[in-house]
Amino acid sequence: xxxxxxIRFIALxxxxxxxxxRDSDSHWRKICRWYSKNFYTPLHTINDLPRLDVLQAxxxxxxxxxxxxxxxxEAQRLLKPHDLDAKLEQxxxxxxxxxxxxxxxxxxxxxxxxxxQEEKIERLDVSPEMLESLSGIGKAxxxxxxxFDNGFGLDN
Numbered sequence: 001x002x003x004x005x006x007i008r009f010i011a012l013x014x015x016x017x018x019x020x021x022r023d024s025d026s027h028w029r030k031i032c033r034w035y036s037k038n039f040y041t042p043l044h045t046i047n048d049l050p051r052l053d054v055l056q057a058x059x060x061x062x063x064x065x066x067x068x069x070x071x072x073x074e075a076q077r078l079l080k081p082h083d084l085d086a087k088l089e090q091x092x093x094x095x096x097x098x099x100x101x102x103x104x105x106x107x108x109x110x111x112x113x114x115x116x117q118e119e120k121i122e123r124l125d126v127s128p129e130m131l132e133s134l135s136g137i138g139k140a141x142x143x144x145x146x147x148f149d150n151g152f153g154l155d156n
């Protein structure tokens with residue numbers, strides 16, 4: 001397809017779309033054409049103007065042509081929360097990010113604890129196998145102590 005035909009299709013699609021469905025570039029080009037016609041400004045120079053000034057002039061002109069009822073409806077539309085589903089989805093994503101962050105912090109904390117333990121082992125110059133066997137002795141001593149508590153001791 002040649003590029004002129006492709007551009008015509010794109011322009012036709014944008015012209016047939018509802019204003020809220022158009023991409024922002026298409027909407028900006030429409031505003032530039034409006035500004036050029038109303039202020040007798042060459043189209044290619046409008047991008048050199050402050051965009052906020054161009055937009056304010058456009059929307060003031062649009063609102064000047066509206067009735068009081070239309071202005072009230074427009075104010076309500078602008079004030080109501082935009083796309084509640086998108087906000088809900090964003091909140092869910094934020095919650096998921098918070099959970100992931102919490103898991104990462106916990107994993108980092110555990111890793112730090114493991115690194116600290118390994119550092120202590122290195123400082124003591126004790127092998128991990130020796131530490132494990134000492135841990136087993138501690139458990140055995142606890143078991144022996146609990147058997148004394150269960151009536152096998154001398155305190156009966």
